[in-house]
Amino acid sequence: MSPHWQVWRPHITMAASILHRLAGLAIYFGMLILVGWIFALHAGAETFASYAGALHTPLGLIVLFLITLALLFHLANGVRHLAWDIGFGFAPKTADATAWSAFAFAAIVDLAFWFALAAGGRL
């Protein structure tokens, strides 16, 4: 079995790589939720109210919180990928630092976004 788990130490760039894909899938799911929202908006006030109501349940809000978290991480980590594509950021220390930055960016901005929503009475 490769890589050999007994001698394998998980590292932050690996986590960023794996979570980039998982986040992409989560955002795709979020896009489908967005299409549903657009469809409900076109369908009329009643459909929209029940759709928005479903999103406003605790489960719906948790899903939306995680999807915005995935979006922010994928966005920040995507910048890392674009930088690599033009030849920057390959040094191990740089790659580690930018991976941590992507995680930190996603966590901080997502918390700030939802805190602002809650504080503004928009939830």
Add this chain to the structure above:
Amino acid sequence: MSDLTTPLRRARGLGSAKHGVGHFIGQRVSAVALLLLAPWALWSAYHLAGRGYEGARAWLAAPVNASLLILLVLAGFYHGQLGIRVIVEDYVARRGSRNVLLILNVFVAAAAATLAVVCILGVSFGGGSV
């Protein structure tokens, strides 16, 4: 002399078809587009939250919002479809199920994006049940 095939004839068709980078370029170009559109979407979501049905319809009635939302949906599903394609190609080894999933992937993205665009244009032109 049993084989009269020239080396050139044997080599033809085995190399690059010269459009292998299409996926790579498309993924990056849509990534750059989404780098601009996604922050706008989050900003819009923040302003739309709590504004209800009327607020959302008024927001989408603005041509700039409708246009940017259409661009977001198109770039998003194009980018997502390319990404899921890679995941399917990496993890689904059986050729039959892989091809079915790849086709399904294109269909789902195309159907969702089309439905969204039609509904956006409908609301934008004042259609749908108000």
